[in-house]
Amino acid sequence: MANKMGCWKWVIVGSVSVALVFTIGIIVGFSLQKRTRNDAETHPGCKQDGTCRSDADMLDYLLSLGQISQRDGLLVTWYHAANSKKQMKAALRSNIMVLEADVTIEGLGTVNETGVPIMAHPPDIYSDNTLEQWLEAVLASSQEGIKLDFKSIKAVGPSLDLLRRLTEEGKVRRPVWINADILRGPNMVRSTEVNATQFLALVQEKYPKTTLSPGWTTLYLPLFPNGTYTQTMMEKMQELVGALPQKVTFPVRAVMARAAWPQFSWLLGQSDRYSLTMWQATSDPLTVDDLLYIRDNTATHQVYYDLFEPLLSQFKQLAMNTSRKQSYYTGGSLIPALQHPGDEGLSVEWLVPDIQGNGSTATVRLPDREGMILLDVGLQKPAAGDPVPIVRTPDGRALTLESCLQQLAMHPGRWGVHVHIAEPAALRPSLATLATLSTLGRLSRPVWVGATVSHGSFMVPGYVTGRELLTAVAELFPHVTVAPGWPEEVLGSGYREQLLTDMLELCQGLWQPVSFQLQAGPLGQSPAGVVARLLAASPRATVTVEHSPGRGHYASVRAVLLAARAMEKTRVYYRLPQSYRQELQADIGRH
Structure with missing residues (x-):
């Protein structure tokens, strides 16, 4: 009997235990479900697809929320200096997409310095809002992206520790940008920048899952002579961030950007991880034309615009007008002027103009297509006066280069110019003509200047020397893409190792883009890896593969062309007759 009672006792205890565990499970499950639902309500539209992370791309994040319709930095809206609790609450009530706020240390530089990160812009060193309070409020009640601007290196470490803790707790489910001016920039006499080495090291150590926003300190005085960003500034920044894993957006004072566009074009070309964020001070005399120039010379996802009204609305209205005439930097990439981001190089066609008549009355006509216009340039020596660069056609007709380009300037559509120097003596006069027309605003298209060197x-008499090509470009008109090729006389065995080594040595250190000109026939006789090696010379390097009927039928180079495309699609161009280009496209379609 005692044994039976003991058994029943354990049965009852076991049943109660099972019921208790079941009840606890229901409560925990309900709590987790409620927490998940609350998280979804706090972050409606936020999906677990990689866009709701502190290191996510800002455009991808806003696109996933339905706040923008396409990956276009111009669609993003900003709230400045959301620092005090009053400013923060106003920002949270707005429909702004990204909150920008300033972080410093409470009592910085005084006996009252506490080490606590607060929300304030110098010279303020006190605030009613700590960074922790700010983040708790923003993360709990909004979807806005976050940009934190650090004014002191002392604020960086403790702020990143706080961000890391909140991120590990699952509260930071949106992009976070970490901003600081880490290099001395235009017109700055005094050093006020945040220590670059310490700043970047702290981000890597404490909060690497972020987007970096490293900038330059600047000074701009209206009505006074002002300098702008230099190539040295770009190269120093590239040395600092080039090897880092994060996405990087460089804050740029917009009023100085156009004058420094050759430098920013170079910087953007160094990595697909890079973008620019244009910003404006209240007194800066920024113009819509300057902004449109920046817009025309970048892909829409490469630039954010943090600007004041009414300028921003005026700019947006014109920028979205697709029928507007665009103005391109002569030394820029073919993207986006002729090649949409992500499109193949095969989408760009090389066109040969048709010259009607001869001499001063000659006119130039183009095929009814868009692309790069190939101009073979020689030199004409008149009875009196200086020699004149002329464009020659295979049938012997000629037109001065200046007249040809002046007529082309009136031609609508998307096109660029590839000036091929056929006679060494025509190099400097041609570059002088290009420089003059560019200064007059009549050459707002991508320009390549090339020659067999x-x-x-590959030293062969009768061709322009490689050093002279680069020297002349640097001295007379540096804002071009350089397009050097090898003499046909040395290509009997293809592109041998020494030919590649010497060409790469020649072009090493150029800040201009380079497009190496390859003949398809000799390329087919070359060791594997020629195209890859040339492209590896620089992030901005491209290759142009050329073939003409005089060198053989399309079938003789079909395998070579397909192999070049298989190696790289966007940075390999094809200078082919239209029929060969169509056959290549058909072959690609079949494969």
């Missing part, structure tokens, strides 16, 4: 192991 003689250098090192």
Whole structure:
């Protein structure tokens, strides 16, 4: 009997235990479900697809929320200096997409310095809002992206510790940008920048899952002579961030950007991780034309615009007008002027103009297509006066380069110019003509200047020397893409190792884009890896593969062309007759 009672006792205890565990499970499950639902309500539209992370791309995040319709930095809206509790609450009530706020240390530089990160812009060193309070409020009640601007290196470490803790707790489910001016920039006499080495090291150590926003300190005085960003400034920044894993957006004072566009074009070309954020001070005399120039010379996802009204609305209205005439930097990439981001290089066609008549009355006509216009340029020596660069056609007709370009300037559509120097003596006069027309605003298209060059192991008489090509470009008109090729006389065995080595040595250190000109026939006789090696010379390097009927039928180079495309699609161009280009496209379609 005692044994039976003991058994029943354990049965009852076991049943109660099971019921208790079941009840606890229901409560925990309900709590987790409620927490998940609350998280979804706090972050409606936020999906677990990689866009709701502190290191997510800002455009991808806003696109996933339905706040923008496409990956276009111009669609993003900003709230400045959301620092005090009053400013923060006003920002949270707005429909702004990204909150920008300033972080410093409470009592910085005084006996009252506490080490606590607060929300204030110098010279303020006190605030009614700590960074922790700010983040708790913003993360609990909004979807806005976050940009934190650090004015002191002392604020960086403790702020990143706080961000990391909140991120590990699952509260930071949106992009976070970490901003600081880490290099001395235009017109700055005194050093006020945040220590670059310490700033970048702290981000890597404490909060690497973020987007970096490293900038330059600047000074701009209206009505006074002002300098702008220099190539040295770009190269120093690239040395600092080039090897880092994060996405990087460089804050740029917009009023100085156009004058420094050759430098920013170079910087953007160094990595697909890079973008620019244009900002404006209240007194800056920024113009819509300057902004449109920046817009025309970048892909829509490459630039954010943090600007004041009414300028921003005026700019947006014109920028979205697709029928507007655009103005391109002559030394820029073919993207986006002729090649949409992500499109193949095969989408760009090389066109040969048709010259009607001869001499001063000659006119130039183009095929009814868009692309790069190939101009073979020689030199005409008149009875009196200086020699004149002329464009020659295969049938012997000629037109001065200046007249040809002046007529082309009136031609609508998307096109660029590839000036091929056929006679060494025509190099400097041609560059002088290009420089003059550019200064007059009549050459707002991508311009390539190329020649078959003689250098090192491919030293052949009768061609312009490689050094002279680069020197003349640097001295007369540096804002071009350089397009050097090898003499046909040295290509009997293809593009041998020494030919590549010497060409790469010649072009090493150029800040201009380079497009290496390859003949398809010799490329087919070359060791594997020629195209890859040339493209590896620089992030801005491209290759142009050329073939003409005089060198053989399309079938003779079909395998070579397909192999070049298989190696790289966007940075390999094809200078082919239209029929060959169509056959290549058909072959690609079949494969």
